[in-house]
Amino acid sequence: MTLFDLTGKTAIITGATKGIGRAIASRMAEHGANVVVSSRKADMCEEVAQDINDNWAKNGGEAAPIACHISHHDQLQGLVDKTVERFEGLDILVCNAAVNPFFGKLQDIPDSAFDKIMETNIKSNHWLCRMSRPHIAARGGGSIMIISSIGGLRASVNLGAYGISKAADLAIARNLAFEYGPDKIRVNAIAPGLVRTDFARALWEDEERVKRQNAKTPLGRLGEPDEIAGVAVMLASDAGSYVSGQCIAVDGGLTIATS
Numbered sequence: 001m002t003l004f005d006l007t008g009k010t011a012i013i014t015g016a017t018k019g020i021g022r023a024i025a026s027r028m029a030e031h032g033a034n035v036v037v038s039s040r041k042a043d044m045c046e047e048v049a050q051d052i053n054d055n056w057a058k059n060g061g062e063a064a065p066i067a068c069h070i071s072h073h074d075q076l077q078g079l080v081d082k083t084v085e086r087f088e089g090l091d092i093l094v095c096n097a098a099v100n101p102f103f104g105k106l107q108d109i110p111d112s113a114f115d116k117i118m119e120t121n122i123k124s125n126h127w128l129c130r131m132s133r134p135h136i137a138a139r140g141g142g143s144i145m146i147i148s149s150i151g152g153l154r155a156s157v158n159l160g161a162y163g164i165s166k167a168a169d170l171a172i173a174r175n176l177a178f179e180y181g182p183d184k185i186r187v188n189a190i191a192p193g194l195v196r197t198d199f200a201r202a203l204w205e206d207e208e209r210v211k212r213q214n215a216k217t218p219l220g221r222l223g224e225p226d227e228i229a230g231v232a233v234m235l236a237s238d239a240g241s242y243v244s245g246q247c248i249a250v251d252g253g254l255t256i257a258t259s
Contacts, residue, residue, distance in 0.1 A: 003239035007032030007059040009142070010087040011236065012079065012132070014070055015097030017044040019197030020147060023225035024094055024232045025063065026052055031233055032059035034087045038079055039097065042067035070097050070124040080131045090135040091142040092236045095125040098147070098165070100199075106160040114161050121165035122172070129176055133185065141184025143236045146173050147228070148189040150251050166191070170247050177245030186244040188235050193251025195223040218253030 011028050015021040017039040025035045029052045037049045045065030052063035064086055068079040083090055099120045102113040125146055136142040151159050152166030173189035180187055194213055214220050228250055234240045235248075249255050 004031055004233055004237045005059075006092075006233070006237055007061070009091040009236070010034040010036070010083065010089055011092035011094065012036045012038060012083055012090065012128075013094040013096055014038050014068070014079075014128070017041065017048045019199055020192065020195060020225045020228045021094070021096040022048055023229035024096065026056045027226065027229040027233050028092070028236060029053075029056040029061050029063055030058055031237065032061045033092065033236070034061050035063045036079070036083045036086075037063055037065050038068045040067065040069050070128070071120050073127055076124065076128050077131055080128070080135065084135050089139050090132055091139050093128065093132045093136070093142075093144045094147065094232060094236075095128055095145065095169075096147040097124075098162075098199075100159070100162045102161060103158050105157065109161050117161045117165050118168075121162070122168045125169060125172060129172070129187070133180060133183065136185050137180075137183035142186075143240065144173075144176065144180070144185060144187045145232055145235055146170075146187075146189045148173070148191045148247065150191045150193050150249055150255050152191060153247075153249065153255055173247065174245050181244060186235070186240065188240075188243060188245065189247040190228060190231055190235070191247050191249045191251070191255075192228050193217070193223055193249070193254050195225060195228060197225060213254070216254060216257050217251070218257055221252060223250060223252060 013025045016025045016037040029035045037045045049063040049065040068075045146169045148169040149166040151163035170189050177187040
């Protein structure tokens, strides 16, 4: 056994067919976990689960595809129920799926876009954590992670509503860590900086923006999905067994830079 071993554990990862979610699912499977690959599109879930089973799964772990639209309460409940039925329990939850349908100032955001961001990025995570709690507690405890963003720590000209939702996710993690602690459930948030994913493509394909950001970032570069996955594996495993209620910024040092 090692500090990072996840053999025999079962994890749900939402938004797991691309970018950060896919990297987390792949790396948790590599460390022995059963992983549930979930997103809206069933065919993509199946494709990614097959890739994980063929190339990443170790120590008896298995990837299973379960499609789910996180904005629908009944589908989230189905995701949890199907996971528990398939793997006879649940140990790890990663709330990664999120939306950002608006790029612009808070002054200009339509109510429909604001509501969608808040409902999907906040309420859905609240629902899923609440549904998962009894099953994780029944296994003697485990780990919940909410993928937030440094947008929840800093102001932004064009990503204000998204940042508000991600700040709320940090608060959810802190409060649930306090509430769920007696069940030996650790709850933490991970706040990535700018990571090279499809979700953030509009940002990192802007060469001038990237140049400015890299100039302000101590490590001088963008992040990669695997660099978020490594933190998630740590928090899911015994390596993170005394970490709860925290926000870990994975941003190359950007949020501590002075200029």
